[in-house]
Amino acid sequence: MKQLRGFKYRFYPTSAQRLELAQTFGCTRFVYNWALALRTNSYYQDQVSLSYTDTSNALTKLKKDPEKPWLKQVSSVPLQQGLRHLNTAFKNFFAGRNKYPRFKKKNNRQSAHYAPNAFKWEDGKLTLAKMSQPLKIRWSRYFTSEPKSVTISKDPSNRYFVSFLVEEELEQWNSSTEEIGIDLGIKDVVVASNGFASGNPKHYQKYQARLKTLQRRLARKKKGSNNQYKARLSVAKLHAKIADCRLDFLHKLSTKLVxxxxAIYTETLAVKNMMANHKLAKAIADCGWGEFLRQLEYKAKWHDRKIGAINRWFPSSKRCYTCGHVLDKLPLEIRKWTCPSCNSHNLRDQNAALNILAIGRSLGGFPHTRPNQEAVGQTVFACGSSSGGDVSLTDLAILG
Known part of the structure; x- marks a missing residue:
């Protein structure tokens, strides 16, 4: 099965390429912010909604401005792609999938998107438009197909990356008949119904003391000075290291499970709402639950696996897996509890994972399909009552 995949590598530009990329990033950022302001002002002042075509035509006129000759010194493709990305951001906003687009900042991640007509791919070497030399890429893995698009990015720690969008034949993993339910937590990022517990490396906590020191040094520097730039870079590099460690852990964990x-059944978490608890917000953010679920979803789709999700209101932790009794309350600090109905001893996370697996199977067993949909890569929802008493899974499970 052919699948669009992204291949990301780090590269090391020359001094000349750094200047060219800096100019491209700056122009792309300027055009994006200019178009965002144009569309916002047009709506609030004239009550007119501008489209991508309108901003593209306005960009053509902007390039003729004698005060902005630098817009013509870079490739026009990343500028047009910036307008397309802004248009996509507005579509996501109107569809309720995201917030209103925000202006891009100079010290944040910078990027430029190149279509096939703006780069040359020959003998495994990439040369961007307006550049005479290919990029020095550090290859960690290889692909055989022709890139459909290329994205150049620079993170706040001054690292350069190139991402290739490639359509390749994906090697399928061996099929399995195993099914598990997983409970997400803080002590262990994942606890599975089969007894597996992932642990939690707590990457942020590991480097928190060092990060605190660097941030204090940054706060003491004079704004706009070279020393402030160096201190900001040190903080950014440590943040990048923490993020890389977390991402590596989540990739290895999601790959193992898939x-x-x-079939994998999991719970539906309102992570944004849970982050409102300031006592747990830092620990929740360090777990990366949202990124982990995203990885599970696309890896399952790639390799013909099924992902199921139960409703957030199902009392997976409070319900005894043995007899079905539901407790009225179960504070977070209680990790073990004894069922008052059947006297069985339950580990909080393990019991929740078993309940998640049971409710997932009750939706129709394995495999399960929705009408006119394939089971592979689909998300199945279940909801249930959180009231006390003995509740059966049959009474709780309904299709979402």
Missing amino acids: SENQ
Whole structure:
């Protein structure tokens, strides 16, 4: 099965390429912010909604401005792609998938998107438009197909990356008949119904003391000075290291679960709402639950696995897996509890994972399909009552 995939590598530009990329990033950022202001002002002042075509035509006129000759010194493709990305951001906003687009900042991540007509790919070497030399890329893995697009990015720690969008034949993992339910937590990022517990490396907590020191040094520097720039870079590099460590852990964990199981059932978490708890917000953010679920979803789709999700209101932790009794309250600090109905001893996370697996199976067993939809890569929802008493899974499970 052919699948669009992204391949990301780090590269090391020359001094001349750094200047060219800096100019491209600056122009792309300027055009994006200019178009965002244009569309916003047009709506609030004239009650007119501008489209991508309108901003593209306005960009053509902007390039003729004698005060902005630098817009013609870079490739026009990243500028047009910036307008397309802004248009996509507005579509996501109107569809309720995201917030209103925000202006891009100079010290944040910078990027430029190149279509096939703006780069040359020959003998495994990439040369961008307006550049005479290919990029020095550090290859960690290889692909065989022709890139459909290329994205150049620079993170706040001054690292340069190139991402290739490639359509390749994807090697399928061996099929399995195993099914698991997983409970997400803080002590262990994942606890599975089969007894597996991932642990939690707590990458942020590991480097928190060092980060605190660097941030204090940054706060003491004079704004706009070279020393402030160096201190900001030190903070950014440490943040990048923490993020890389977390991402590596989540990729290895999600790959392990998807490769070993044909069906995975998980809970639906309102992470944004949970982050409002300031006592747990830092620990929740360090777990990366949202990124982990995103990885599970696309890896399951790639390798013909099924992902199921139960409703957030299902009392997976408070319900005894043995007899079905539901507790009225179960404070977070209680990790073990004894069922007052059947006297069985339950580990909080393990019990929740078993309940998640049971409710997932009750939706129709394995495999399960919705009408006119394939089971592979689909999300199945279940909801249930959180009231006390003995509740059966049959009474709780309904299709979302």
